[in-house]
Amino acid sequence: MVSFAFIDFLWLIMFLALMIGCGLLFYHLGKRSESDFFLAGRGLPWWLPATSVYATHTATDTPMWVAGVVYRYGLTGLWYTFFAAWCAVSAFVSTRIFRRSLAYTQAEWQSLRFSGLGSELLRGWVAGWQIFMNMFILGWVGIAMGKVCNLAFGWPLWIGLIGFSSICAIYVLASGYWGVIMADFQQGVIAFAAILIVSIWGVVAVGGPSEIISKLSVLGKSSMLNPFAFTGFFSGDFPVMWFITMMITAIIGGIGMGTSFDWYTEAQRIQSARTVRDASYSIWSGTALVLVRNAIWAGPILAFFVLYPNIAEQGQYELAWFRIAFEFLPAGMLGFFFASIVAIHLSTVSTQLNLGAVYATRDLYHHYINPKATEKQLVWVGRVSTFIILIGSFIYGMMMTEEITKYLLFALWIMAAGVWLPNILQVVWWRFNSWAYLSSWIANLIASWLIFKILPDWGIIPVLKDHYQFWILMGLCALVYIPITFLTKPEDMNHLVKYYVMSRPLGWWGPVRKEAERRGLIKKSIS
Protein backbone atom coordinates (compact mmCIF):
# COMPACT_ATOMS: atom_id res chain seq x y z
CA MET A 1 0.00 0.00 0.00
CA VAL A 2 1.25 3.48 -0.79
CA SER A 3 0.20 6.76 0.70
CA PHE A 4 0.04 9.93 -1.35
CA ALA A 5 1.34 13.31 -0.19
CA PHE A 6 -0.36 16.53 -1.33
CA ILE A 7 2.06 16.91 -4.24
CA ASP A 8 1.24 13.38 -5.44
CA PHE A 9 -2.44 14.24 -5.68
CA LEU A 10 -1.50 17.47 -7.45
CA TRP A 11 0.44 15.52 -10.13
CA LEU A 12 -2.48 13.20 -10.71
CA ILE A 13 -5.11 15.95 -10.93
CA MET A 14 -2.93 18.04 -13.24
CA PHE A 15 -2.28 15.10 -15.53
CA LEU A 16 -5.94 14.09 -15.67
CA ALA A 17 -6.98 17.67 -16.47
CA LEU A 18 -4.31 17.84 -19.18
CA MET A 19 -5.32 14.52 -20.75
CA ILE A 20 -9.05 15.16 -20.77
CA GLY A 21 -8.62 18.80 -21.77
CA CYS A 22 -6.27 17.88 -24.59
CA GLY A 23 -8.81 15.43 -25.98
CA LEU A 24 -11.80 17.77 -25.55
CA LEU A 25 -10.03 20.63 -27.34
CA PHE A 26 -10.62 18.83 -30.62
CA TYR A 27 -14.36 18.38 -30.19
CA HIS A 28 -15.17 20.66 -33.14
CA LEU A 29 -12.83 18.81 -35.48
CA GLY A 30 -14.00 15.37 -34.38
CA LYS A 31 -17.70 16.00 -35.01
CA ARG A 32 -17.27 17.25 -38.61
CA SER A 33 -17.52 13.89 -40.38
CA GLU A 34 -17.04 10.14 -40.20
CA SER A 35 -13.55 10.62 -41.60
CA ASP A 36 -12.71 13.09 -38.83
CA PHE A 37 -14.27 11.06 -36.04
CA PHE A 38 -12.34 7.92 -37.02
CA LEU A 39 -9.30 9.03 -39.04
CA ALA A 40 -8.68 12.67 -38.09
CA GLY A 41 -9.44 13.58 -41.69
CA ARG A 42 -6.49 11.52 -43.04
CA GLY A 43 -4.18 14.48 -42.58
CA LEU A 44 -1.70 13.65 -39.81
CA PRO A 45 2.09 14.03 -40.08
CA TRP A 46 4.00 10.82 -39.36
CA TRP A 47 5.05 11.68 -35.80
CA LEU A 48 1.48 11.90 -34.49
CA PRO A 49 0.39 8.36 -35.46
CA ALA A 50 3.88 7.21 -34.42
CA THR A 51 3.46 8.44 -30.85
CA SER A 52 -0.02 6.96 -30.90
CA VAL A 53 1.37 3.56 -31.92
CA TYR A 54 3.84 3.78 -29.06
CA ALA A 55 1.33 5.09 -26.50
CA THR A 56 -1.36 2.60 -27.45
CA HIS A 57 0.97 -0.36 -27.12
CA THR A 58 2.15 0.85 -23.73
CA ALA A 59 -0.71 -0.40 -21.61
CA THR A 60 -1.01 -1.10 -17.90
CA ASP A 61 -0.54 -4.81 -18.52
CA THR A 62 2.51 -4.31 -20.78
CA PRO A 63 5.08 -3.87 -17.98
CA MET A 64 3.51 -6.95 -16.33
CA TRP A 65 3.96 -8.93 -19.51
CA VAL A 66 7.56 -7.78 -19.99
CA ALA A 67 8.31 -8.34 -16.30
CA GLY A 68 6.89 -11.86 -16.51
CA VAL A 69 9.19 -12.98 -19.31
CA VAL A 70 12.33 -11.09 -18.18
CA TYR A 71 12.02 -12.33 -14.58
CA ARG A 72 11.79 -15.90 -15.88
CA TYR A 73 14.30 -15.85 -18.73
CA GLY A 74 16.47 -12.75 -18.22
CA LEU A 75 17.28 -10.69 -21.33
CA THR A 76 16.48 -13.70 -23.54
CA GLY A 77 12.89 -13.18 -22.45
CA LEU A 78 12.85 -9.92 -24.42
CA TRP A 79 12.41 -11.99 -27.58
CA TYR A 80 8.93 -12.80 -26.35
CA THR A 81 8.18 -9.13 -26.83
CA PHE A 82 9.71 -9.06 -30.30
CA PHE A 83 6.41 -9.87 -31.98
CA ALA A 84 6.09 -6.11 -32.42
CA ALA A 85 8.82 -6.39 -35.06
CA TRP A 86 6.32 -7.36 -37.74
CA CYS A 87 6.34 -3.62 -38.40
CA ALA A 88 9.94 -3.89 -39.64
CA VAL A 89 8.69 -5.33 -42.90
CA SER A 90 5.12 -4.08 -42.73
CA ALA A 91 6.24 -0.44 -42.72
CA PHE A 92 7.60 -0.88 -46.24
CA VAL A 93 5.22 -3.54 -47.60
CA SER A 94 1.72 -4.07 -46.17
CA THR A 95 1.50 -0.54 -44.72
CA ARG A 96 2.13 0.88 -48.17
CA ILE A 97 -0.42 -1.42 -49.80
CA PHE A 98 -3.05 -0.81 -47.14
CA ARG A 99 -2.63 2.98 -47.12
CA ARG A 100 -3.15 3.02 -50.88
CA SER A 101 -6.41 1.08 -50.52
CA LEU A 102 -7.84 3.93 -48.37
CA ALA A 103 -9.99 1.42 -46.45
CA TYR A 104 -11.10 2.74 -43.06
CA THR A 105 -10.64 -0.69 -41.52
CA GLN A 106 -9.25 -4.13 -42.26
CA ALA A 107 -12.85 -5.30 -42.67
CA GLU A 108 -13.43 -2.72 -45.38
CA TRP A 109 -10.21 -3.78 -47.08
CA GLN A 110 -11.70 -7.28 -47.40
CA SER A 111 -14.42 -5.88 -49.64
CA LEU A 112 -11.86 -4.05 -51.78
CA ARG A 113 -9.58 -7.05 -52.16
CA PHE A 114 -12.35 -9.66 -52.57
CA SER A 115 -15.69 -9.46 -54.32
CA GLY A 116 -19.24 -10.82 -54.14
CA LEU A 117 -20.95 -12.61 -51.29
CA GLY A 118 -17.69 -13.96 -49.86
CA SER A 119 -16.28 -10.48 -49.40
CA GLU A 120 -19.43 -9.27 -47.65
CA LEU A 121 -19.41 -12.26 -45.32
CA LEU A 122 -15.77 -11.58 -44.55
CA ARG A 123 -16.39 -7.91 -43.91
CA GLY A 124 -19.18 -8.68 -41.46
CA TRP A 125 -17.13 -11.38 -39.78
CA VAL A 126 -13.96 -9.31 -39.38
CA ALA A 127 -15.97 -6.33 -38.10
CA GLY A 128 -17.86 -8.46 -35.57
CA TRP A 129 -14.67 -10.19 -34.49
CA GLN A 130 -12.91 -6.87 -33.99
CA ILE A 131 -15.73 -5.41 -31.92
CA PHE A 132 -15.56 -8.49 -29.70
CA MET A 133 -11.76 -8.30 -29.50
CA ASN A 134 -11.81 -4.62 -28.61
CA MET A 135 -14.17 -5.26 -25.71
CA PHE A 136 -11.96 -8.17 -24.67
CA ILE A 137 -8.74 -6.12 -24.81
CA LEU A 138 -10.39 -3.23 -22.98
CA GLY A 139 -11.57 -5.58 -20.26
CA TRP A 140 -8.12 -7.10 -20.08
CA VAL A 141 -6.17 -3.83 -19.74
CA GLY A 142 -8.90 -2.50 -17.47
CA ILE A 143 -8.55 -5.34 -15.01
CA ALA A 144 -4.75 -4.88 -15.13
CA MET A 145 -5.39 -1.29 -13.99
CA GLY A 146 -7.65 -2.70 -11.29
CA LYS A 147 -4.75 -4.88 -10.08
CA VAL A 148 -2.34 -1.95 -10.00
CA CYS A 149 -4.79 0.17 -8.00
CA ASN A 150 -5.36 -2.78 -5.70
CA LEU A 151 -1.60 -3.14 -5.15
CA ALA A 152 -1.09 0.57 -4.59
CA PHE A 153 -4.16 1.61 -2.66
CA GLY A 154 -6.00 -1.57 -1.72
CA TRP A 155 -9.00 -0.57 -3.86
CA PRO A 156 -11.37 -3.31 -5.05
CA LEU A 157 -10.56 -4.38 -8.64
CA TRP A 158 -13.67 -2.84 -10.16
CA ILE A 159 -12.70 0.71 -9.20
CA GLY A 160 -9.53 0.64 -11.30
CA LEU A 161 -11.39 -1.12 -14.10
CA ILE A 162 -14.38 1.20 -14.37
CA GLY A 163 -13.12 4.51 -13.01
CA PHE A 164 -10.30 5.30 -15.40
CA SER A 165 -11.92 3.89 -18.53
CA SER A 166 -14.95 6.08 -17.85
CA ILE A 167 -12.76 9.17 -17.51
CA CYS A 168 -11.13 8.30 -20.82
CA ALA A 169 -14.48 7.82 -22.52
CA ILE A 170 -15.27 11.51 -21.96
CA TYR A 171 -12.90 12.75 -24.64
CA VAL A 172 -13.29 9.72 -26.93
CA LEU A 173 -17.06 10.27 -27.03
CA ALA A 174 -16.65 13.97 -27.64
CA SER A 175 -13.79 14.18 -30.13
CA GLY A 176 -13.37 10.69 -31.54
CA TYR A 177 -10.00 9.91 -33.13
CA TRP A 178 -8.89 13.56 -32.99
CA GLY A 179 -9.14 13.36 -29.21
CA VAL A 180 -7.46 9.97 -29.16
CA ILE A 181 -4.48 11.01 -31.24
CA MET A 182 -3.90 14.35 -29.49
CA ALA A 183 -4.20 12.84 -26.02
CA ASP A 184 -1.98 9.96 -27.16
CA PHE A 185 0.75 12.40 -28.11
CA GLN A 186 1.06 13.95 -24.67
CA GLN A 187 0.40 10.59 -22.98
CA GLY A 188 3.19 9.03 -25.06
CA VAL A 189 5.66 11.75 -24.06
CA ILE A 190 4.68 11.49 -20.37
CA ALA A 191 4.81 7.69 -20.44
CA PHE A 192 8.25 7.53 -22.07
CA ALA A 193 9.68 10.10 -19.67
CA ALA A 194 8.20 8.27 -16.68
CA ILE A 195 9.41 4.85 -17.85
CA LEU A 196 12.93 6.20 -18.30
CA ILE A 197 13.01 8.07 -14.98
CA VAL A 198 11.46 5.27 -12.92
CA SER A 199 13.66 2.62 -14.53
CA ILE A 200 16.87 4.58 -13.90
CA TRP A 201 15.70 5.31 -10.36
CA GLY A 202 14.97 1.65 -9.73
CA VAL A 203 18.33 0.45 -11.04
CA VAL A 204 20.23 3.08 -9.03
CA ALA A 205 18.18 2.31 -5.90
CA VAL A 206 19.42 -1.29 -5.78
CA GLY A 207 23.05 -0.20 -6.20
CA GLY A 208 23.39 0.49 -9.90
CA PRO A 209 24.14 -1.72 -12.91
CA SER A 210 27.41 -3.08 -11.51
CA GLU A 211 25.64 -4.23 -8.34
CA ILE A 212 22.94 -5.97 -10.38
CA ILE A 213 25.58 -7.74 -12.49
CA SER A 214 27.60 -8.88 -9.46
CA LYS A 215 24.52 -10.08 -7.58
CA LEU A 216 23.37 -12.06 -10.59
CA SER A 217 26.81 -13.65 -10.64
CA VAL A 218 26.55 -14.54 -6.94
CA LEU A 219 23.13 -16.07 -7.57
CA GLY A 220 24.60 -18.11 -10.42
CA LYS A 221 22.29 -16.31 -12.87
CA SER A 222 24.78 -14.41 -15.05
CA SER A 223 23.16 -16.00 -18.08
CA MET A 224 20.21 -13.66 -17.50
CA LEU A 225 22.40 -10.91 -18.97
CA ASN A 226 22.82 -12.82 -22.23
CA PRO A 227 20.03 -12.08 -24.75
CA PHE A 228 20.83 -15.35 -26.53
CA ALA A 229 20.92 -17.77 -23.58
CA PHE A 230 18.64 -20.42 -25.05
CA THR A 231 18.02 -23.73 -23.36
CA GLY A 232 18.80 -25.93 -26.38
CA PHE A 233 17.64 -26.26 -29.95
CA PHE A 234 14.40 -28.07 -29.19
CA SER A 235 14.63 -28.68 -25.44
CA GLY A 236 14.04 -26.65 -22.30
CA ASP A 237 11.86 -23.67 -21.49
CA PHE A 238 13.27 -21.40 -24.15
CA PRO A 239 14.64 -23.36 -27.13
CA VAL A 240 16.16 -21.91 -30.29
CA MET A 241 13.19 -23.31 -32.20
CA TRP A 242 10.89 -20.96 -30.34
CA PHE A 243 13.21 -18.04 -31.18
CA ILE A 244 13.20 -19.01 -34.87
CA THR A 245 9.41 -19.30 -34.84
CA MET A 246 9.11 -15.88 -33.25
CA MET A 247 11.49 -14.33 -35.79
CA ILE A 248 9.67 -15.86 -38.75
CA THR A 249 6.20 -14.98 -37.53
CA ALA A 250 7.20 -11.45 -36.63
CA ILE A 251 9.34 -10.48 -39.59
CA ILE A 252 7.80 -12.44 -42.48
CA GLY A 253 4.37 -11.71 -41.00
CA GLY A 254 4.94 -8.04 -41.86
CA ILE A 255 4.21 -8.85 -45.49
CA GLY A 256 0.63 -9.74 -44.60
CA MET A 257 -2.25 -7.90 -43.02
CA GLY A 258 -3.53 -9.12 -39.67
CA THR A 259 -0.65 -11.51 -38.89
CA SER A 260 -0.46 -9.69 -35.57
CA PHE A 261 -3.50 -8.48 -33.62
CA ASP A 262 -1.79 -5.11 -33.42
CA TRP A 263 -2.33 -4.75 -37.16
CA TYR A 264 -5.93 -3.72 -36.62
CA THR A 265 -4.87 -0.85 -34.38
CA GLU A 266 -2.06 0.14 -36.70
CA ALA A 267 -4.38 0.04 -39.72
CA GLN A 268 -6.29 3.00 -38.30
CA ARG A 269 -3.05 4.92 -37.73
CA ILE A 270 -1.88 4.06 -41.25
CA GLN A 271 -5.02 5.54 -42.79
CA SER A 272 -4.89 8.63 -40.62
CA ALA A 273 -1.41 9.54 -41.94
CA ARG A 274 -1.46 12.24 -44.60
CA THR A 275 0.67 10.39 -47.18
CA VAL A 276 1.92 6.89 -47.95
CA ARG A 277 5.37 7.92 -46.74
CA ASP A 278 4.02 9.34 -43.48
CA ALA A 279 2.14 6.08 -42.93
CA SER A 280 5.32 4.00 -43.38
CA TYR A 281 7.43 6.15 -41.10
CA SER A 282 4.77 6.36 -38.41
CA ILE A 283 4.48 2.59 -38.11
CA TRP A 284 8.24 2.06 -38.23
CA SER A 285 9.22 4.68 -35.67
CA GLY A 286 6.33 3.99 -33.29
CA THR A 287 7.34 0.34 -33.12
CA ALA A 288 11.04 1.21 -32.73
CA LEU A 289 10.03 3.16 -29.62
CA VAL A 290 8.05 0.15 -28.35
CA LEU A 291 11.13 -2.08 -28.63
CA VAL A 292 13.41 0.49 -26.97
CA ARG A 293 10.88 0.78 -24.14
CA ASN A 294 10.82 -3.00 -23.63
CA ALA A 295 14.62 -3.00 -23.45
CA ILE A 296 14.63 -0.18 -20.89
CA TRP A 297 12.14 -2.07 -18.72
CA ALA A 298 14.49 -5.05 -18.57
CA GLY A 299 16.91 -3.11 -16.34
CA PRO A 300 14.62 -2.48 -13.35
CA ILE A 301 13.09 -5.95 -13.71
CA LEU A 302 16.56 -7.51 -13.32
CA ALA A 303 17.05 -5.17 -10.36
CA PHE A 304 13.85 -6.57 -8.86
CA PHE A 305 15.09 -10.10 -9.54
CA VAL A 306 18.28 -9.62 -7.54
CA LEU A 307 16.21 -8.24 -4.66
CA TYR A 308 13.58 -10.99 -4.78
CA PRO A 309 15.05 -13.95 -6.70
CA ASN A 310 12.75 -16.68 -5.44
CA ILE A 311 9.23 -15.57 -6.27
CA ALA A 312 7.42 -18.55 -7.75
CA GLU A 313 4.02 -17.04 -8.29
CA GLN A 314 3.70 -15.47 -11.70
CA GLY A 315 1.10 -12.95 -10.59
CA GLN A 316 3.61 -11.59 -8.07
CA TYR A 317 6.73 -11.23 -10.21
CA GLU A 318 4.69 -9.74 -13.05
CA LEU A 319 4.31 -6.68 -10.83
CA ALA A 320 8.12 -6.19 -10.66
CA TRP A 321 8.29 -2.79 -12.34
CA PHE A 322 5.39 -1.41 -10.34
CA ARG A 323 6.84 -2.69 -7.08
CA ILE A 324 10.26 -1.19 -7.82
CA ALA A 325 8.57 2.16 -8.31
CA PHE A 326 6.21 1.98 -5.34
CA GLU A 327 8.96 0.74 -3.00
CA PHE A 328 11.75 3.13 -4.01
CA LEU A 329 10.30 6.35 -5.37
CA PRO A 330 10.21 9.22 -2.84
CA ALA A 331 7.09 11.16 -1.87
CA GLY A 332 6.24 13.60 -4.61
CA MET A 333 7.44 11.22 -7.32
CA LEU A 334 4.81 8.62 -6.54
CA GLY A 335 2.07 10.86 -7.88
CA PHE A 336 4.10 11.45 -11.03
CA PHE A 337 4.53 7.69 -11.44
CA PHE A 338 0.87 6.94 -10.85
CA ALA A 339 -0.16 9.69 -13.25
CA SER A 340 2.07 8.09 -15.90
CA ILE A 341 0.36 4.74 -15.25
CA VAL A 342 -2.95 6.50 -15.81
CA ALA A 343 -1.50 8.01 -19.01
CA ILE A 344 -0.45 4.64 -20.43
CA HIS A 345 -3.78 3.17 -19.45
CA LEU A 346 -5.85 5.93 -21.00
CA SER A 347 -3.90 5.87 -24.27
CA THR A 348 -4.73 2.20 -24.76
CA VAL A 349 -8.34 2.50 -23.64
CA SER A 350 -9.02 5.49 -25.88
CA THR A 351 -7.60 3.73 -28.93
CA GLN A 352 -9.56 0.53 -28.39
CA LEU A 353 -12.80 2.42 -27.76
CA ASN A 354 -12.51 4.38 -30.99
CA LEU A 355 -11.23 1.38 -32.94
CA GLY A 356 -14.14 -0.83 -31.92
CA ALA A 357 -16.51 2.00 -32.77
CA VAL A 358 -15.12 2.41 -36.29
CA TYR A 359 -15.89 -1.24 -37.08
CA ALA A 360 -19.39 -0.92 -35.63
CA THR A 361 -20.07 2.34 -37.47
CA ARG A 362 -18.29 2.05 -40.79
CA ASP A 363 -18.55 -1.68 -41.44
CA LEU A 364 -21.84 -2.60 -39.81
CA TYR A 365 -24.05 0.48 -39.56
CA HIS A 366 -22.90 2.50 -42.55
CA HIS A 367 -22.34 -0.38 -44.98
CA TYR A 368 -25.19 -2.72 -44.03
CA ILE A 369 -27.82 -0.86 -42.00
CA ASN A 370 -27.96 2.71 -43.30
CA PRO A 371 -25.81 3.27 -46.42
CA LYS A 372 -27.39 6.70 -46.99
CA ALA A 373 -26.58 7.97 -43.48
CA THR A 374 -25.51 11.60 -43.14
CA GLU A 375 -22.17 12.57 -41.63
CA LYS A 376 -23.95 13.82 -38.50
CA GLN A 377 -25.74 10.49 -38.05
CA LEU A 378 -22.49 8.58 -38.52
CA VAL A 379 -20.69 10.62 -35.87
CA TRP A 380 -23.54 9.97 -33.43
CA VAL A 381 -23.55 6.24 -34.21
CA GLY A 382 -19.79 6.35 -33.55
CA ARG A 383 -20.47 7.81 -30.11
CA VAL A 384 -23.21 5.31 -29.26
CA SER A 385 -20.93 2.44 -30.40
CA THR A 386 -18.12 3.79 -28.23
CA PHE A 387 -20.42 3.76 -25.20
CA ILE A 388 -21.66 0.20 -25.86
CA ILE A 389 -18.09 -1.05 -26.22
CA LEU A 390 -17.17 0.66 -22.95
CA ILE A 391 -19.98 -1.13 -21.09
CA GLY A 392 -19.08 -4.45 -22.77
CA SER A 393 -15.47 -4.05 -21.63
CA PHE A 394 -16.56 -3.72 -17.98
CA ILE A 395 -18.41 -7.04 -18.24
CA TYR A 396 -15.41 -8.77 -19.84
CA GLY A 397 -13.03 -7.20 -17.33
CA MET A 398 -14.94 -8.56 -14.35
CA MET A 399 -14.92 -12.02 -15.94
CA MET A 400 -11.10 -12.16 -16.13
CA THR A 401 -9.66 -13.68 -13.04
CA GLU A 402 -6.77 -15.81 -14.35
CA GLU A 403 -3.19 -14.78 -15.09
CA ILE A 404 -2.85 -11.99 -17.63
CA THR A 405 -0.06 -13.69 -19.53
CA LYS A 406 -2.24 -16.70 -20.22
CA TYR A 407 -4.87 -14.53 -21.91
CA LEU A 408 -2.19 -12.67 -23.82
CA LEU A 409 -0.62 -15.83 -25.17
CA PHE A 410 -3.96 -17.30 -26.13
CA ALA A 411 -5.31 -14.20 -27.84
CA LEU A 412 -2.16 -13.08 -29.59
CA TRP A 413 -0.64 -16.38 -30.50
CA ILE A 414 -2.85 -19.41 -30.66
CA MET A 415 -5.92 -17.81 -32.19
CA ALA A 416 -3.76 -16.28 -34.91
CA ALA A 417 -1.61 -19.27 -35.85
CA GLY A 418 -3.93 -20.88 -38.40
CA VAL A 419 -4.69 -17.61 -40.21
CA TRP A 420 -1.11 -16.37 -40.17
CA LEU A 421 -0.32 -17.67 -43.66
CA PRO A 422 -3.74 -16.76 -45.15
CA ASN A 423 -3.18 -13.22 -43.88
CA ILE A 424 -0.07 -13.14 -46.04
CA LEU A 425 -1.60 -14.99 -49.00
CA GLN A 426 -4.47 -12.53 -49.28
CA VAL A 427 -1.89 -9.81 -49.87
CA VAL A 428 0.56 -11.58 -52.16
CA TRP A 429 -1.44 -14.10 -54.22
CA TRP A 430 -4.14 -13.06 -56.67
CA ARG A 431 -5.71 -16.54 -56.76
CA PHE A 432 -6.38 -16.66 -53.00
CA ASN A 433 -10.08 -15.87 -52.71
CA SER A 434 -12.61 -14.89 -50.08
CA TRP A 435 -13.89 -18.46 -49.54
CA ALA A 436 -10.37 -19.68 -48.84
CA TYR A 437 -9.80 -16.89 -46.34
CA LEU A 438 -13.14 -17.43 -44.66
CA SER A 439 -12.50 -21.17 -44.40
CA SER A 440 -9.11 -20.55 -42.81
CA TRP A 441 -10.78 -18.55 -40.02
CA ILE A 442 -13.36 -21.24 -39.35
CA ALA A 443 -10.74 -24.00 -39.45
CA ASN A 444 -8.50 -22.01 -37.11
CA LEU A 445 -11.20 -21.37 -34.54
CA ILE A 446 -11.96 -25.08 -34.36
CA ALA A 447 -8.38 -26.37 -34.58
CA SER A 448 -6.95 -23.92 -32.05
CA TRP A 449 -9.45 -24.96 -29.38
CA LEU A 450 -8.75 -28.63 -30.16
CA ILE A 451 -4.96 -28.29 -29.99
CA PHE A 452 -4.80 -25.80 -27.15
CA LYS A 453 -7.58 -27.00 -24.89
CA ILE A 454 -9.85 -29.92 -25.74
CA LEU A 455 -7.43 -32.67 -26.86
CA PRO A 456 -4.91 -32.03 -24.02
CA ASP A 457 -7.75 -31.90 -21.47
CA TRP A 458 -9.05 -35.28 -22.69
CA GLY A 459 -5.51 -36.70 -22.56
CA ILE A 460 -5.48 -37.48 -26.30
CA ILE A 461 -2.39 -35.32 -26.94
CA PRO A 462 0.10 -33.82 -24.48
CA VAL A 463 0.17 -30.09 -23.78
CA LEU A 464 2.32 -28.87 -26.65
CA LYS A 465 4.87 -26.09 -26.53
CA ASP A 466 3.93 -22.83 -28.22
CA HIS A 467 6.08 -23.27 -31.32
CA TYR A 468 4.73 -26.78 -31.94
CA GLN A 469 1.18 -25.48 -31.56
CA PHE A 470 1.89 -22.76 -34.09
CA TRP A 471 3.32 -25.01 -36.82
CA ILE A 472 0.70 -27.75 -36.27
CA LEU A 473 -2.16 -25.25 -36.47
CA MET A 474 -0.68 -23.70 -39.58
CA GLY A 475 -0.41 -27.12 -41.24
CA LEU A 476 -3.87 -28.30 -40.20
CA CYS A 477 -5.60 -25.16 -41.43
CA ALA A 478 -3.67 -25.25 -44.74
CA LEU A 479 -5.27 -28.65 -45.37
CA VAL A 480 -8.58 -26.81 -45.44
CA TYR A 481 -7.97 -23.51 -47.24
CA ILE A 482 -5.56 -24.64 -49.97
CA PRO A 483 -8.02 -27.16 -51.50
CA ILE A 484 -10.84 -24.63 -51.12
CA THR A 485 -8.78 -22.05 -53.04
CA PHE A 486 -8.53 -24.35 -56.05
CA LEU A 487 -12.05 -25.76 -55.78
CA THR A 488 -13.67 -22.31 -55.89
CA LYS A 489 -13.53 -19.66 -58.61
CA PRO A 490 -11.04 -16.79 -58.58
CA GLU A 491 -12.32 -13.34 -57.69
CA ASP A 492 -13.94 -11.28 -60.45
CA MET A 493 -11.15 -9.97 -62.75
CA ASN A 494 -12.64 -6.45 -63.00
CA HIS A 495 -12.59 -6.19 -59.23
CA LEU A 496 -9.04 -7.50 -58.99
CA VAL A 497 -7.75 -5.13 -61.67
CA LYS A 498 -9.28 -2.15 -59.87
CA TYR A 499 -7.69 -3.25 -56.60
CA TYR A 500 -4.32 -3.93 -58.24
CA VAL A 501 -4.09 -0.56 -59.98
CA MET A 502 -4.98 1.26 -56.77
CA SER A 503 -2.87 -0.70 -54.28
CA ARG A 504 -0.05 -2.18 -56.39
CA PRO A 505 0.51 -5.22 -54.15
CA LEU A 506 3.65 -7.32 -54.35
CA GLY A 507 3.80 -11.04 -55.01
CA TRP A 508 2.10 -13.30 -57.52
CA TRP A 509 -0.28 -11.02 -59.40
CA GLY A 510 0.83 -11.87 -62.98
CA PRO A 511 -2.58 -12.45 -64.65
CA VAL A 512 -4.10 -9.39 -62.99
CA ARG A 513 -1.16 -7.21 -63.94
CA LYS A 514 -1.31 -8.39 -67.56
CA GLU A 515 -4.99 -7.55 -67.71
CA ALA A 516 -4.34 -4.10 -66.23
CA GLU A 517 -1.59 -3.54 -68.81
CA ARG A 518 -3.87 -4.73 -71.63
CA ARG A 519 -6.51 -2.22 -70.56
CA GLY A 520 -3.88 0.52 -70.55
CA LEU A 521 -4.35 1.21 -66.84
CA ILE A 522 -0.67 0.76 -66.01
CA LYS A 523 2.49 0.82 -68.09
CA LYS A 524 4.20 -2.41 -69.08
CA SER A 525 7.05 -3.43 -66.82
CA ILE A 526 10.50 -2.74 -68.28
CA SER A 527 12.04 -5.86 -66.77
Next chain:
Amino acid sequence: MGLIKRKWTPDEAEEWTKEDLFACILSSVVYITLLVGTALSFLLIWTGFVILAIGIILMFLMFFIINPKLKTISEEYEKKQKSYLENLEKIERWE
Protein backbone atom coordinates in the same frame (compact mmCIF):
# COMPACT_ATOMS: atom_id res chain seq x y z
CA MET B 1 23.60 2.73 -62.33
CA GLY B 2 24.78 2.31 -58.76
CA LEU B 3 23.68 -0.31 -56.29
CA ILE B 4 21.14 2.07 -54.77
CA LYS B 5 18.80 4.03 -57.02
CA ARG B 6 17.97 7.46 -55.63
CA LYS B 7 16.18 9.16 -58.52
CA TRP B 8 12.81 7.70 -59.43
CA THR B 9 10.15 8.34 -62.01
CA PRO B 10 6.59 7.66 -60.77
CA ASP B 11 6.30 4.51 -62.91
CA GLU B 12 9.62 3.13 -61.68
CA ALA B 13 8.73 3.82 -58.06
CA GLU B 14 5.48 1.84 -58.37
CA GLU B 15 7.43 -1.38 -58.93
CA TRP B 16 8.76 -3.52 -56.10
CA THR B 17 12.55 -3.34 -56.33
CA LYS B 18 15.71 -4.30 -54.51
CA GLU B 19 15.57 -1.02 -52.55
CA ASP B 20 12.40 -2.29 -50.86
CA LEU B 21 14.14 -5.54 -50.01
CA PHE B 22 17.17 -3.71 -48.60
CA ALA B 23 14.89 -1.51 -46.49
CA CYS B 24 13.06 -4.54 -45.07
CA ILE B 25 16.29 -6.36 -44.21
CA LEU B 26 17.92 -3.31 -42.67
CA SER B 27 14.75 -2.47 -40.80
CA SER B 28 14.64 -5.91 -39.17
CA VAL B 29 18.33 -5.75 -38.24
CA VAL B 30 17.85 -2.27 -36.78
CA TYR B 31 14.99 -3.47 -34.59
CA ILE B 32 17.11 -6.34 -33.26
CA THR B 33 20.06 -4.03 -32.54
CA LEU B 34 17.82 -1.46 -30.87
CA LEU B 35 16.33 -4.09 -28.58
CA VAL B 36 19.59 -5.79 -27.60
CA GLY B 37 21.70 -2.63 -27.68
CA THR B 38 19.37 -0.63 -25.44
CA ALA B 39 18.95 -3.44 -22.90
CA LEU B 40 22.69 -3.94 -22.53
CA SER B 41 23.49 -0.21 -22.61
CA PHE B 42 20.99 0.40 -19.83
CA LEU B 43 23.09 -1.89 -17.65
CA LEU B 44 26.26 -0.06 -18.83
CA ILE B 45 27.62 -3.14 -20.62
CA TRP B 46 29.97 -1.83 -23.32
CA THR B 47 28.89 -4.25 -26.06
CA GLY B 48 25.44 -2.69 -25.76
CA PHE B 49 26.74 0.72 -26.77
CA VAL B 50 28.52 -0.78 -29.78
CA ILE B 51 25.40 -2.65 -30.90
CA LEU B 52 23.27 0.43 -30.38
CA ALA B 53 25.66 2.58 -32.41
CA ILE B 54 25.60 0.04 -35.25
CA GLY B 55 21.81 0.05 -35.12
CA ILE B 56 21.61 3.83 -35.39
CA ILE B 57 24.01 3.89 -38.36
CA LEU B 58 21.99 1.19 -40.13
CA MET B 59 18.81 3.13 -39.45
CA PHE B 60 20.17 6.17 -41.31
CA LEU B 61 21.31 3.89 -44.13
CA MET B 62 17.79 2.46 -44.35
CA PHE B 63 16.24 5.91 -44.68
CA PHE B 64 18.90 6.91 -47.21
CA ILE B 65 17.89 3.95 -49.38
CA ILE B 66 14.11 4.02 -49.14
CA ASN B 67 13.22 7.68 -48.63
CA PRO B 68 13.54 8.87 -52.28
CA LYS B 69 11.37 6.02 -53.49
CA LEU B 70 8.70 6.51 -50.82
CA LYS B 71 8.63 10.22 -51.55
CA THR B 72 8.00 9.61 -55.25
CA ILE B 73 5.28 7.03 -54.57
CA SER B 74 3.55 9.38 -52.12
CA GLU B 75 3.60 12.40 -54.42
CA GLU B 76 2.21 10.44 -57.34
CA TYR B 77 -0.47 8.73 -55.27
CA GLU B 78 -1.75 11.94 -53.70
CA LYS B 79 -2.72 13.14 -57.19
CA LYS B 80 -5.13 10.21 -57.57
CA GLN B 81 -6.36 9.94 -54.00
CA LYS B 82 -9.42 12.18 -54.37
CA SER B 83 -11.00 10.08 -57.12
CA TYR B 84 -10.17 6.88 -55.22
CA LEU B 85 -11.92 8.24 -52.12
CA GLU B 86 -15.01 9.14 -54.12
CA ASN B 87 -15.13 5.60 -55.48
CA LEU B 88 -14.73 4.18 -51.95
CA GLU B 89 -17.76 6.12 -50.74
CA LYS B 90 -19.80 4.82 -53.68
CA ILE B 91 -18.97 1.25 -52.68
CA GLU B 92 -19.84 2.03 -49.07
CA ARG B 93 -23.23 3.39 -50.08
CA TRP B 94 -23.91 0.55 -52.53
CA GLU B 95 -24.06 3.01 -55.47
